Amino acid sequence: MSIHKSVKRVTTHVLNEMKLKNEKIAMLTAYDYSMAKIVDEAGIDVILVGDSASNVMAGHETTVPITLENMIYHAQSVVRAVKRALIVVDLPFGTYQGNSKEALISAVRIMKETGAHAVKLEGGREICESVERILSAGIPVMGHLGLTPQSIHKFGTYVVRAKDENEANRLAEDAVLLQEKGVFAIVLEKIPATLAEQVTISLNIPTIGIGAGHAVDGQVLVLHDMLGITQEFSPRFLRRYHNLYQEIGGAVKSYINDVRSVDFPNEKEQY
Numbered sequence: 485m486s487i488h489k490s491v492k493r494v495t496t497h498v499l500n501e502m503k504l505k506n507e508k509i510a511m512l513t514a515y516d517y518s519m520a521k522i523v524d525e526a527g528i529d530v531i532l533v534g535d536s537a538s539n540v541m542a543g544h545e546t547t548v549p550i551t552l553e554n555m556i557y558h559a560q561s562v563v564r565a566v567k568r569a570l571i572v573v574d575l576p577f578g579t580y581q582g583n584s585k586e587a588l589i590s591a592v593r594i595m596k597e598t599g600a601h602a603v604k605l606e607g608g609r610e611i612c613e614s615v616e617r618i619l620s621a622g623i624p625v626m627g628h629l630g631l632t633p634q635s636i637h638k639f640g641t642y643v644v645r646a647k648d649e650n651e652a653n654r655l656a657e658d659a660v661l662l663q664e665k666g667v668f669a670i671v672l673e674k675i676p677a678t679l680a681e682q683v684t685i686s687l688n689i690p691t692i693g694i695g696a697g698h699a700v701d702g703q704v705l706v707l708h709d710m711l712g713i714t715q716e717f718s719p720r721f722l723r724r725y726h727n728l729y730q731e732i733g734g735a736v737k738s739y740i741n742d743v744r745s746v747d748f749p750n751e752k753e754q755y
């Protein structure tokens with residue numbers, strides 16, 4: 485039997501086994517109870533309480549403004565819904581880059597106040613001290629390399645990263661370094677598929693791609709993007725499985741018509 489079918493609860497060890505057995509890992513974001521319940525019951529392996537909540541839930545242009553308190557609120561809502569998936573929470577911008585002590589305090593707050601299972605940090609060698617310190621407290625860490633949205637003001641744009649040799653080599657070295665420090669998996673965002681494949685082969689831990697081709701160990705998408713709730717974001721790597729923006733809009737229009745025409749509520753819908 486495949487691993488994902490046999491486990492009752494996904495752990496970091498399960499993800500490692502999945503890589504060993506060449507079984508792909510499916511990961512999606514969720515930020516609230518209702519969506520997390522649907523996604524978990526559908527059988528997702530990993531739920532990321534991503535700081536993309538800053539864009540998707542709060543309407544900010546970047547992930548920079550979201551706070552640790554905001555992330556804790558979203559993670560608490562997700563944890564209440566989930567029975568099977570591994571829950572990973574993004575440490576938001578400014579809560580771990582300054583120094584490793586602050587990073588540990590932020591990660592401990594996430595773990596203690598939400599009941600989530602792991603944290604995710606963006607960056608390579610520059611955050612290794614923070615990664616080590618969090619890991620030394622027994623908190624599992626997921627890495628994130630390539631396009632790291634918290635650094636958008638440094639990058640200037642959301643274009644594909646690591647296309648030139650220097651940046652590609654640096655990314656490949658950072659991936660090995662993060663593995664040596666002890667992260668249990670690494671997200672590779674918007675990098676050439678060939679580089680993602682090379683990094684995936686060089687590591688024992690799983691890689692999870694978003695815009696990184698198919699030769700990684702798993703895929704992640706932002707739930708609201710793949711459901712077509714968000715409309716303004718259409719990168720090449722995004723596959724839309726629905727157009728919920730239109731469907732929800734249509735349902736709301738029907739409701740408005742029914743209220744205005746006094747079709748709703750009917751006799752069966754009253755006491």
Ligand code: KIV
Pocket residue numbers: 513532533534535536537574671673694704705706
């Ligand atoms: O915040 C997020 O949703 C993420 C994914 C895009 C990987 O970090």
